[in-house]
Every structure is written in C-alpha cells, then in structure tokens.
Amino acid sequence: MKMGIIAAGTGERLAAGGVATPKPLLPIRGKPLIMRMIEAGVRLQVSSIVCIVNDLNPAVAAFLRSTQCPVPLELVVRTTPSSMESLFCLAPYLADEPFLLSTVDAVCPQATMEDFVSNARKVLDASGVLAVTRFVDDEKPLRVAMNDLNRIVALGDAAQASGLVTAGFYYFRPEIFAEIASARAKNLTALRQFLAHLIARDYPIYGIPVSKTIDVDYPDDIEKAEAFLMELNEP
Numbered sequence: 001m002k003m004g005i006i007a008a009g010t011g012e013r014l015a016a017g018g019v020a021t022p023k024p025l026l027p028i029r030g031k032p033l034i035m036r037m038i039e040a041g042v043r044l045q046v047s048s049i050v051c052i053v054n055d056l057n058p059a060v061a062a063f064l065r066s067t068q069c070p071v072p073l074e075l076v077v078r079t080t081p082s083s084m085e086s087l088f089c090l091a092p093y094l095a096d097e098p099f100l101l102s103t104v105d106a107v108c109p110q111a112t113m114e115d116f117v118s119n120a121r122k123v124l125d126a127s128g129v130l131a132v133t134r135f136v137d138d139e140k141p142l143r144v145a146m147n148d149l150n151r152i153v154a155l156g157d158a159a160q161a162s163g164l165v166t167a168g169f170y171y172f173r174p175e176i177f178a179e180i181a182s183a184r185a186k187n188l189t190a191l192r193q194f195l196a197h198l199i200a201r202d203y204p205i206y207g208i209p210v211s212k213t214i215d216v217d218y219p220d221d222i223e224k225a226e227a228f229l230m231e232l233n234e235p
Contacts, residue, residue, distance in 0.1 A: 001117070002097055003041040004090045005051040007034055007060065007104035008080050017219035022057040024104050026216065028225050033104050033216065034064070040113055042070055046100065050074040050093040052086045083191035088180050095174045106168030107225040108213040109232050113169060119208050120171035123150075127175055127203040130195070131167035135212040137224070141165035142192045144207050152205045155196045166192075167213040176203065 011023035019026065024034035031039075034051065041049045048071055053060045061077050074093055080086045087101065094101075100117060112131075120129035130152065132144050144166060145159035146152050154162075176198060183194050199205050214225045 001044070001046050001121075002094050002099040003044070003046040003049045004087070004094050004099055004101045005034065005037050005041075005049065005104055006083050006086045006090075006101070008052045008054045008078065008086045009083075009104075010054060010056060010079075013217050014219060019219050019222075022060050023216070024053060024057075024060045025063060026222065028107060028216070028222065029229055032063070033107075034060070035067070036107070037102055037104055038067070038069060038073070040102075040110060041100065043110060044100065044114060044117055046071060047097070048072040048074065048093070050076065050090050051104075052076040052078060052080070052089055054079040082189050084183065084188060084194045087191060087194070088177075088184075091174075091177045091180065094172075095177055098171065098173050100169065100171055102169040103215070105216040106213055107216060107228065108167070108169075109211065109229075112211050112213070116169065116208055116210050117171060120206075123206050123208075125204050126171075126206045127173050128195075128198065128205045129171040130205065130207050131169050131210045131213070132164040132207040133167045133210050133213055134163050134165075135214075136163075136165050137221075138165070138215055138217070142195075146207045150206050150208065152199060152207050155199060156192060164207065164209070167210050168215055169213075179203075 007024040025032045055077050116131045143159040143162045144164045145154040145162040
C-alpha cells in the first residue's frame with residue numbers, strides 16, 4: 001500500500017482569520033499537519049508517500065525536501081483548481097498498487113486510521129473505501145448514504161437524510177484512475193464530484209465508520225484539534 005497526501009490548497013479560510021502559516025506547516029501540538037500525516041503513513045508501513053503542495057508557498061516544498069523519511073517520499077509542486085485534480089496529479093505515483101489518500105488537515109487518533117486501513121483492506125471487491133463519521137463540524141460536509149452491506153449508494157444532496165459524512169481519508173485501488181478522462185470530459189470540479197461519478201459508473205465504493213475526526217479549516221479548529229488530541233493523550 002502506498003500513500004498520497006493532498007496539501008495543495010491555499011488555506012484561504014485560515015488566512016482570512018489571521019493565520020499566516022501555510023496550512024501544511026500549521027503545528028498541532030507542536031508538529032506540522034503534514035508531518036503528522038507523513039508519520040501516520042510510516043506507522044502504517046506504506047511502501048512510499050507522495051505529497052502534492054501548491055507553488056504559492058515555497059516554504060512547504062522546502063520543508064518536505066529537507067524532511068528525513070524512512071520510506072521514499074515524493075513531492076509534486078503544483079497549484080491545482082481542486083482536490084480532484086490534485087488526486088489526478090498523483091496518479092503516476094499511485095497507479096500500481098492500492099493506496100491510502102488523505103487530505104493534510106484531517107486530525108484523528110492514530111488508531112482510527114490504523115483500524116480504517118485494516119478494515120478497508122478486507123473489502124476485497126471495493127474500488128474505494130471512504131472513512132465516514134457521525135461527527136459533523138464542517139460548513140459543507142459531504143454526506144454519505146450506505147446500504148446494509150456498507151456500499152455507498154448516494155453522496156451529497158442525494159444523501160441529505162444521512163447522519164454520516166466523509167472524514168477526509170480514503171482507501172483506493174488504482175482502477176479508479178481509468179475514469180480520469182471521463183471525469184474531465186464531464187467538467188467535474190471537485191473530489192466529491194469524482195466520487196459521485198465513480199458511484200454512478202457502478203464502481204463498488206464502500207464506507208467504513210470511524211471515530212471523530214477534525215478538519216482544520218478555520219483558526220478555531222486549531223484549538224479544537226489540540227484539545228481533542230490532548231483528551232486522548234495523543235502526542
């Protein structure tokens with residue numbers, strides 16, 4: 001299993017709130033978000049890690065180039081219009097084996113991600129498995145509806161009655177990259193739209209419930225994430 005980390009956003013909401021540090025370098029309990037995610041991948045024994053960062057904040061790329069990592073660490077520097085295009089930019093690095101994909105700002109206990117990966121690997125017919133949670137702390141959560149077998153049957157507006165939302169990390173098999181051209185031809189503009197596209201094309205996409213996860217999007221999310229990890233005695 002490989003790992004891809006999407007960290008190419010501009011962090012506009014943090015910046016608007018007076019946070020000058022680029023989001024990937026934002027420390028949570030003293031450790032940058034992107035370093036927390038890299039270390040999570042190392043503990044999961046991934047075979048390699050690839051990060052995509054934008055070219056607007058050179059400090060992020062410089063930090064990663066200077067980072068010592070016990071597994072191969074690849075870097076893609078590109079400003080993309082969406083998380084979907086960020087994923088597509090990672091395709092050449094992830095196309096030969098299953099991979100864990102995460103946004104850089106998803107903060108959860110290490111055990112949560114470990115349990116998710118362990119369970120996702122057991123879903124042998126899945127093209128993708130989404131971590132889903134009942135903890136909602138996002139202005140635009142992506143809601144998920146599943147059937148009795150945990151296969152996802154609806155996303156977004158079609159799943160508004162569901163109490164489950166995506167948690168920010170995913171397990172995919174590289175067959176999903178066969179839909180890149182089709183997604184672009186349909187002018188899709190977001191990762192959530194690509195996920196809905198996969199479901200509409202009858203790719204087997206499942207959901208696995210996980211515990212509370214906090215997305216660091218606003219300045220007050222920093223305090224929430226630190227308090228959350230402190231409660232759990234996470235470093």
